[in-house]
Amino acid sequence: MNLNVLRKGRKKAENGDIFVFQLKQEPNQYRYGRVINAASNIGGFKDTIMIYMYNITSSDKTRIPDLNRRNLLVEPMATNQLPWSKGYFEYVENRPIESNETFEHHYFRDFRGKLFDEHGNEVARASEPIGEYGLQSYKTIDDKISMALGYPV
Secondary structure: OOEOOOOOOOOOOOOOEEEEEOEOOOOOOEEEEEEEEEEEEEOOEEEEEEEEEEEEEEOOOOOOOOOOHHHEOOOOEEEOOHHHHOOOOEEEEEOOOOHHHOOOOOEEEOOOOOEEEOOOOEEOOOOOOEEEOOEOOHHHHHHHHHHHHOOOO
């Protein structure tokens, strides 16, 4: 794992939650993520947590920069509470999500190439970014982040 354990949390993820994560290769830097939809239906799973992860760093996790959708590190993805409960994601604060901070629609592709929206509805067309239609574990999230930044998986 390239993700450091920060602080284990029991708080249930909510829309607008901002969290930090940290990589072993970047010990003095935090990166940011955000809960976009805490009740999405992605990959055939109900009430998944759709998150954005940003390519933005800060040495002070409480000084939250502008979390703009143009600065995504990886495509939107769905996960469960484990990244927080294991301590890989640390809650910082909750802010209302503004319409210009997210994509209007979120799309995901399954292993057959079929496209779905964040509610589990199959769609004929999709716009980028297109995520993977499945539930991501903290390990697969670690792999995606590591690959995006060029760190060994």
